[in-house]
Amino acid sequence: MEKFHSCKGLVAPLDRANIDTDAIIPKQFLKSIKRSGFGQNLFDEWRYLDHGEPGMDVTQRRLNPDFILNQLRYRGAQILLARANFGCGSSREHAPWALQDYGFRVIIAPSFADIFFSNCFKIGLLPIVLDTSIVDRIFHEVSSTEGYCLTVNLEEQTVTTPSGEICTFDVDPFRKHCLLNGLDEIGLTLQDADKIKVFEEKRRTEQPWLFA
Amino acid sequence: MQTLYDKLWQSHVVHEESDKPDGMALLYIDRHLVHEVTSPQAFEGLRLAGRKPWRLDSILAVADHNVPTTERSHGISDPISRLQVETLDQNCADLGITEFKMNDLRQGIVHVIGPEQGATLPGMTVVCGDSHTSTHGAFACLAFGIGTSEVEHALATQCLLLKKAKAMQVLVEGQLGHGVTAKDIALAVIGKIGTAGGTGYAIEFAGSAIRALSMEARMTLCNMAIEAGARAGMIAVDDITIDYIKGRPFAPKGELWEKAVAYWRTLKSDEGATFEQVVRLDAAQVKPQVTWGTSPEMVTTVDGRVPDPSQIDDVVKRHDMERALKYMGLTPNMPISKIRLDKIFIGSCTNSRIEDLRAAAEVVKGRHIAANIKLAMVVPGSGLVKHQAEQEGLDKIFRDAGFEWREPGCSMCLAMNDDRLAPGERCASTSNRNFEGRQGPGGRTHLVSPVMAAAAAVAGHFVDVREIY
Numbered sequence: 001m002e003k004f005h006s007c008k009g010l011v012a013p014l015d016r017a018n019i020d021t022d023a024i025i026p027k028q029f030l031k032s033i034k035r036s037g038f039g040q041n042l043f044d045e046w047r048y049l050d051h052g053e054p055g056m057d058v059t060q061r062r063l064n065p066d067f068i069l070n071q072l073r074y075r076g077a078q079i080l081l082a083r084a085n086f087g088c089g090s091s092r093e094h095a096p097w098a099l100q101d102y103g104f105r106v107i108i109a110p111s112f113a114d115i116f117f118s119n120c121f122k123i124g125l126l127p128i129v130l131d132t133s134i135v136d137r138i139f140h141e142v143s144s145t146e147g148y149c150l151t152v153n154l155e156e157q158t159v160t161t162p163s164g165e166i167c168t169f170d171v172d173p174f175r176k177h178c179l180l181n182g183l184d185e186i187g188l189t190l191q192d193a194d195k196i197k198v199f200e201e202k203r204r205t206e207q208p209w210l211f212a
Numbered sequence: 213m214q215t216l217y218d219k220l221w222q223s224h225v226v227h228e229e230s231d232k233p234d235g236m237a238l239l240y241i242d243r244h245l246v247h248e249v250t251s252p253q254a255f256e257g258l259r260l261a262g263r264k265p266w267r268l269d270s271i272l273a274v275a276d277h278n279v280p281t282t283e284r285s286h287g288i289s290d291p292i293s294r295l296q297v298e299t300l301d302q303n304c305a306d307l308g309i310t311e312f313k314m315n316d317l318r319q320g321i322v323h324v325i326g327p328e329q330g331a332t333l334p335g336m337t338v339v340c341g342d343s344h345t346s347t348h349g350a351f352a353c354l355a356f357g358i359g360t361s362e363v364e365h366a367l368a369t370q371c372l373l374l375k376k377a378k379a380m381q382v383l384v385e386g387q388l389g390h391g392v393t394a395k396d397i398a399l400a401v402i403g404k405i406g407t408a409g410g411t412g413y414a415i416e417f418a419g420s421a422i423r424a425l426s427m428e429a430r431m432t433l434c435n436m437a438i439e440a441g442a443r444a445g446m447i448a449v450d451d452i453t454i455d456y457i458k459g460r461p462f463a464p465k466g467e468l469w470e471k472a473v474a475y476w477r478t479l480k481s482d483e484g485a486t487f488e489q490v491v492r493l494d495a496a497q498v499k500p501q502v503t504w505g506t507s508p509e510m511v512t513t514v515d516g517r518v519p520d521p522s523q524i525d526d527v528v529k530r531h532d533m534e535r536a537l538k539y540m541g542l543t544p545n546m547p548i549s550k551i552r553l554d555k556i557f558i559g560s561c562t563n564s565r566i567e568d569l570r571a572a573a574e575v576v577k578g579r580h581i582a583a584n585i586k587l588a589m590v591v592p593g594s595g596l597v598k599h600q601a602e603q604e605g606l607d608k609i610f611r612d613a614g615f616e617w618r619e620p621g622c623s624m625c626l627a628m629n630d631d632r633l634a635p636g637e638r639c640a641s642t643s644n645r646n647f648e649g650r651q652g653p654g655g656r657t658h659l660v661s662p663v664m665a666a667a668a669a670v671a672g673h674f675v676d677v678r679e680i681y
Contacts, residue, residue, distance in 0.1 A: 011648075012291070015333065015479055015531075016531075016532065016535075017528055017529070017532055018407060018408070018507050018532065018624075020507075020645075020647045021649070022647040022650050023647065023648060023649070024650060025627050026653075027627060027628045027650075028252075028628070030249050030277075031290075031292040031293055031295075031296050031628065032252070032292075032296075033247075033252035033295065033296055033299050034252075035253040035256070035360075041397075045648065045649050045653055047493060048400055051653050051678065054292055055292070063490040083528060084528075085407060085408040085411065085441070088407055088408065088441065088507075089343065089645060089647060090342070090343045090357075091250065091341060091342055091343040091345075091357035091358055091359055091624075092249075092250065092335070092359070093250070093341075093359035093361060093636075094254075096359075110619060111408060111411060112411075113408070113411060113441060114377075114411055114412065114441070114442075114443045115343055115356075115357055115358070115359060115438075115443060118359065118362070119359035119361065122359060122361035123361065124361065133312075136620060142678070148656075160606065161279040162604065167243075170237070171385050172236060172375060173230065173235070174229045175236070175372070180402050181509065184261075185361075186261070186263070186364065186368045186369060186374060189365065189368075189369040189373065190369060190373055192226065192227055192371075193369075194508060195226055195227050196226055196238075196240070196266075196369065196370060199240055199544045199611075200240065200267075200370065203240065207335070207475065208468060208471075209333070209464035209468045209469075209470070209472045210333070210336065211269065212269075212462070212464065212468070
């Protein structure tokens with residue numbers, strides 16, 4: 001997993017609640033057996049005017065000029081600002097893969113769907129929950145200030161605005177540790193292999209039908 | 213005093229990462245269901261790291277998302293879908309994982325076949341790279357959807373690192389009216405608490421109305437827990453649970469059966485256990501539900517009207533509503549019963565089991581789909597459900613009524629195969645999500661119960677099923 005320490009980046013605002021994983025990466029792209037290359041189809045149905053299918057050359061497709069990420073001022077954004085319940089719907093990790101592959105490193109929203117939230121940490125994409133009132137204000141500031149950047153510091157658990165205002169956010173200490181060090185969670189868990197084996201043997205004795 | 217969720221959680225904790233109650237814990241996984249869409253990258257990850265699955269007998273695999281629901285003897289025509297299914301076949305063959313292949317009678321939607329085979333048993337932790345894994349909670353399991361990194365983690369370690377959720381009880385007391393189903397309870401709950409209402413929670417459904425539900429209806433309800441934002445939904449064990457499991461291929465037999473049943477009967481919330489949140493619903497007040505928007509919480513009753521955004525004060529909510537109505541091609545205040553349909557889909561992990569098909573068949577029996585319905589299809593949840601339905605003559609009832617009778621799979625619930633809506637087409641669907649483009653780009657989905665979908669097929673528009681049968 002990629003390490004995450006801090007990020008100073010351009011913010012792109014996606015002013016809509018309940019953005020679901022079908023919108024983030026439509027199902028036709030889930031047919032891929034690879035983990036990479038989803039960024040070009042991020043928000044496909046909103047981003048392009050024509051219908052996208054896997055294998056299409058996206059440079060030949062018609063962009064939707066009204067879609068926020070297609071506006072020149074948000075090109076190269078690393079931080080996505082969104083509304084409540086971002087990432088609801090399916091468990092597809094293709095959604096965080098697509099966001100990360102596009103170039104996002106941080107998603108800020110008042111709330112996230114549980115599975116999406118958890119999936120982000122597994123790949124080194126940082127989801128940050130900030131109060132609705134703060135998110136509201138940042139939305140306002142982003143739209144009125146071209147080149148609006150935020151600085152995110154995971155170690156300090158802070159988001160700093162261009163005016164120097166500092167907002168703190170919560171993150172689970174274990175997840176933070178994994179993200180800061182880019183740890184392979186599987187490797188980490190396998191360090192507890194003996195504990196797992198002991199647990200498993202006890203379970204096998206007590207509930208043998210689970211091992212038939 | 214423990215909730216069912218507490219019991220399920222505690223009985224699977226291998227190790228806790230911190231002393232704090234809200235810290236991460238390593239949880240043991242009993243059953244891992246695998247399908248073709250979210251597993252290839254996980255198997256690839258294992259291979260690259262030189263790792264093997266920890267416990268092969270915990271894994272059951274099936275292809276369901278990409279499979280065609282039409283004639284299958286020539287395989288899958290879409291080369292990209294075919295490669296994904298072949299990749300699953302290859303991974304299972306290489307590693308020795310039990311897989312029900314596309315032409316196996318036992319093949320079907322992963323959340324239908326687990327319980328059908330008795331591979332889902334009370335007290336288990338059940339995971340799958342699919343959000344509707346919450347379905348299995350109907351058996352007093354801790355069952356939840358996971359991403360591909362977690363699929364790989366569960367394969368490699370038989371465990372997952374998780375944070376304990378809060379417990380919510382959805383208490384449904386009283387008796388459901390005729391023609392009102394578990395699907396209507398699910399949609400009514402989502403309408404009440406919203407699609408984020410259950411975020412951070414595991415939901416236990418309880419109360420006399422829940423105890424009266426069959427296992428299949430309970431699965432429908434737990435299936436939709438994720439649409440309320442809860443990763444897991446669950447229901448306590450009772451006789452109905454135990455009767456359902458008995459004799460299924462993967463279920464324990466003989467002495468082990470007795471021992472298992474004795475344990476399973478402890479799988480309920482203790483009297484007086486406390487929940488962080490309790491939501492109450494009066495079953496007798498629940499009416500058939502129809503979604504009108506692009507989120508399952510955008511729902512009303514069949515005798516209701518499309519809401520009017522101008523009546524909404526919250527700006528974000530109003531914009532979402534306006535956008536949804538535009539996408540759905542609906543005007544504020546129009547009666548739900550005036551919404552005319554193009555297609556009917558009866559299927560999905562929510563509503564494709566034998567009882568769903570029986571109930572829908574009862575409504576269409578001796579009737580015919582309306583002239584404006586371009587396509588009405590029934591996609592059974594598994595080969596065994598299909599077989600059973602054919603034994604009972606349900607296929608004939610549906611065909612005589614103008615429905616297409618298909619092969620099992622996820623089909624038009626998410627339209628990864630060829631079954632999909634054309635832009636602008638409107639569908640009454642027994643599936644679980646009405647997101648933009650879910651059933652095909654530009655497609656318009658209305659979520660309903662199987663009997664409501666059947667009634668709409670006959671009428672050509674939404675109609676209160678209670679009035680016609």
